[in-house]
Amino acid sequence: MASLQLDALTFGRAGQALAEPLDLRAEAGEVWAVLGENGVGKSSLLLTLAGLLPAVAGRVCVDGVDIRRCPRKLLARRIGLLLQQAWLDFPFTVTEAVSAGRYAHRQGWQALGRSDTPFIQSAIQSCGLEALAEVRVDRLSGGEQRRVALATLLAQDPGVLLLDEPANHLDLRHQARLMAQVQRLAHESRRLVFMSVHDINLAARHADRVLLLYPDGGHDAGPASAMLSEDRLARVFNHPVERVGEGARALWVPRSASSS
């Protein structure tokens, strides 16, 4: 079962901590949302969890194994990252680009086999890319490229999916589709989804648990219902935030600057 464990993890850039040490355990079946203002370190945290940025201190374990001790190929089967910006400027077709996700499951550059096809087709279908399957990725729009990057991650089929602003560039229909996919991955396929989002409403509707990164380096983590409060969110965004409406129809909105 997929799991992520952060033991006194200090993440940062060039050896400089961006936040206080984090202790956290996230399990298969959960959707996590990370909320924080621009520059607080959400992308840096996700890169550190993926083993692409060295931790300043502490450690990250995936499925109980320290990621520094996990061979890259094995790590790619356990953990996958959707980067915030993924410019696809090479002359591959959508199907070829999505197929690249399967190399995590091959030795070296061993050719893909028949067993890879269902993963590739299902990923293309989940992201609504059937009509674009033979189109070159460098001729796609920003949102279409984003869906190709997501499909590549789905074809990779890791236990832990790290998604950096997954809804960026997506129109309303594809956002709704993506979030339904996120729910299915966690709740039906028992994956762990850990995503950074700017939209509090996406976190409120789709996350089971929330990590709040405060501008002063502090943090809070726990069930979404407990983490999403006006006080906490005002501290996160350094701006007053209000919950409007009740139950499933409630919406989080920023208070206008003049009333703050």
Ligand SMILES: Nc1ncnc2c1ncn2[C@@H]1O[C@H](COP(=O)(O)OP(=O)(O)OP(=O)(O)O)[C@@H](O)[C@H]1O
């Ligand atoms: N490649 C880099 N080299 C050095 N510092 C960087 C680099 N990328 C980001 N930073 C710095 O690290 C800090 C955290 O950036 P990061 O991108 O992790 O924040 P974020 O919370 O994801 O921001 P945003 O919401 O704007 O995407 C910022 O101060 C940023 O300037």
